[in-house]
Amino acid sequence: MAEKKWKEKKEAASPHYFDLVYDITCLVPEGRVTTYGAIADYLALGSARMVGWALNHCHSQDTTIPAHRVVNRKGELSGRMHFATPSLMQERLEKEGVEIRNDIVCDFPTLFWHPRELGY
């Protein structure tokens, strides 16, 4: 359904994958977080790995991307070492009111945001 819709869209447009990831990432509300898997699931392009790959390169496109709101499925800040400083990701999240404990987002299930909430 929606996945198909996205698939068509991506095949029609299919810029660079990270542009799509960039879109979703920018839509994540402040104080909320999403996961690589959720983004991959919403885009229906296949794998969460690619989302990570995309975010790895997105900073060269636009450093304003709130990539700090994207964590792995456990709520862990797995990508923090790829920021300017390893602590930057955590600092930004805390600034938005997200509590971090041991590089894990506290109460992650509650703060988790799925792109599906946009209503397609």
Add this chain to the structure above:
DNA sequence: GACCTGACGCCCC
């Protein structure tokens, strides 16, 4: 042009 790697995630043992 083939092979390896990657900010992950699920299935299988």
Add this chain to the structure above:
DNA sequence: AGGGGCGCCAGGT
């Protein structure tokens, strides 16, 4: 329940 393996797709070497 925990650990290991495979799949995913694109880019770089």
